[in-house]
Structures are given as C-alpha cells and as structure tokens.
Amino acid sequence: MNPRTLRNVAKTVFTKQMFQQLRLAAISHAKAEPGICPACDYDGRFSPFGMPVRTGVMCPKCWSLERQRLLALAMKRGEIEIAGRDIIHFAGEYSVTHLILSKQPSSYKISEYEGDHGDVRLDIEHIDLPDNSLDLVIANHILEHIDDRTALAEIYRVLRPGGEIICMFPIIEGWSETYENSSITDPVGRDMHFGQWDHVRYYGSDVRDRIREAGFTLREITAGPEDFLRYRLSRGEKIFIGRK
Numbered sequence: 631m632n633p634r635t636l637r638n639v640a641k642t643v644f645t646k647q648m649f650q651q652l653r654l655a656a657i658s659h660a661k662a663e664p665g666i667c668p669a670c671d672y673d674g675r676f677s678p679f680g681m682p683v684r685t686g687v688m689c690p691k692c693w694s695l696e697r698q699r700l701l702a703l704a705m706k707r708g709e710i711e712i713a714g715r716d717i718i719h720f721a722g723e724y725s726v727t728h729l730i731l732s733k734q735p736s737s738y739k740i741s742e743y744e745g746d747h748g749d750v751r752l753d754i755e756h757i758d759l760p761d762n763s764l765d766l767v768i769a770n771h772i773l774e775h776i777d778d779r780t781a782l783a784e785i786y787r788v789l790r791p792g793g794e795i796i797c798m799f800p801i802i803e804g805w806s807e808t809y810e811n812s813s814i815t816d817p818v819g820r821d822m823h824f825g826q827w828d829h830v831r832y833y834g835s836d837v838r839d840r841i842r843e844a845g846f847t848l849r850e851i852t853a854g855p856e857d858f859l860r861y862r863l864s865r866g867e868k869i870f871i872g873r874k
C-alpha cells in the first residue's frame with residue numbers, strides 16, 4: 631500500500647471511530663439513569679466519559695467520576711476523619727476539595743508534581759517533609775504509576791502515629807499476584823499489559839501485603855448495591871486505608 635492510500639485509510643478509520651464514539655456518547659447520555667453526586671449534591675443525569683465511552687459516570691456540575699464520589703460518600707458518612715487533621719492530597723481531586731474544606735481540616739494542601747496549580751510540589755518517592763508531620767495523605771490512582779514500595783515507606787515516615795493513607799488504584803481481585811514486568815517500558819506495551827500508557831503494574835489481591843509491609847494496618851471501604859445505583863458508583867470499587 632502506498633503512503634497516500636495508507637494515510638487516507640487511517641483518516642477514514644479515525645473519522646469513523648470518532649463519529650461512532652460521539653454517537654455512542656449521545657445515545658448513552660439519553661439513556662443514563664439519574665443519580666445524586668455526594669461530592670456536590672447535584673441531582674440529575676450524569677454525563678458519559680472515557681474512551682471507549684462509559685454511560686452516566688461524570689457529574690456535570692463538579693466533574694467527579696465514580697472514585698471521587700465513593701470517596702465523598704465515605705467522608706460524608708464519617709468513615710474518613712478530616713476535622714483537625716493536617717492533610718496532603720497528591721494529584722488533587724478538585725471535585726472533593728470543597729467537601730474536605732467543609733469538614734474543617736487543620737490544614738489541607740494539594741501537591742501537584744507537574745504544572746503550577748497545586749499548593750506544593752512534592753515528590754511522593756522522596757517527600758520533602760519532616761518525619762511525623764501529617765495526619766492524612768490522599769494518594770488515589772498514583773501507586774500504579776510509580777515505585778510504590780518507596781512511596782509507601784515515605785508516606786509512612788511523614789505520617790504521625792495514628793495518621794492514615796487513603797489510596798485507590800486499579801485492582802484485579804481475581805489475581806492473587808500483582809502483575810508487573812520491568813522490561814515493558816514503551817507506552818503501547820504498558821497500555822496493553824497494564825491498562826494505561828503510563829502504568830507500570832496491575833495490582834492483584836496481594837497489594838494488601840505491600841501496604842502492610844510498609845508498616846500500616848489496613849481497612850477497606852466500599853458501598854452497598856443500592857449506593858452504587860443512587861450515587862452512580864463503580865460496583866466493587868474500594869478505598870484502601872492504611873493506618874500508622
């Protein structure tokens with residue numbers, strides 16, 4: 631096939647796929663069941679999001695996805711302590727910021743490693759903070775990108791006794807062992823093997839051992855079947871909380 635033909639084929643496929651995705655987004659929005667957003671109290675139909683498109687998953691008011699709404703629900707139900715605590719939120723989830731501040735933490739800072747919109751810039755593998763200086767670290771969907779054992783040890787170091795880490799990540803509960811392969815370094819390979827171009831592993835159920843090995847005691851929060859419908863959550867998703 632000559633380069634021009636190849637270009638034309640690629641163009642047609644790309645346009646067709648884009649059109650199909652937009653069409654699916656419109657259909658799925660029309661069919662989406664209404665729900666309530668625990669992060670911002672929006673009540674109505676949720677928007678489609680993702681590629682491929684997922685139906686009724688994004689709050690159109692605060693842009694929360696399922697995982698931020700599960701976090702917000704746990705906070706609203708008092709399952710996560712906020713008041714009076716010194717908190718660092720890595721890779722801030724802005725849809726829950728308002729809710730966290732309403733619970734009156736002692737301090738709340740968002741750390742962004744890239745860009746200028748965070749309050750601080752901390753390297754989670756080498757946290758530039760003294761030992762025993764925080765009460766809560768929120769690090770959702772970060773561990774699957776990095777040297778997780780180093781980061782967990784660092785978070786343990788900077789937490790005060792009784793302090794907690796909140797972490798969520800993609801997990802295949804049916805796998806007893808975490809899948810990682812350091813020879814897969816290119817974005818296409820990582821996307822195929824680990825589900826996203828910049829992920830370096832897929833956690834199995836043994837992720838709990840990694841969190842405990844850092845010194846934490848572990849608890850897990852999820853929501854019931856009716857919550858998943860009412861708040862448009864992802865069935866089976868969990869919040870892992872390690873306590874120092």
Ligand SMILES: [Zn+2]
Pocket residue numbers: 667668669670671672689690691692693694
């Ligand atoms: Zn919302």
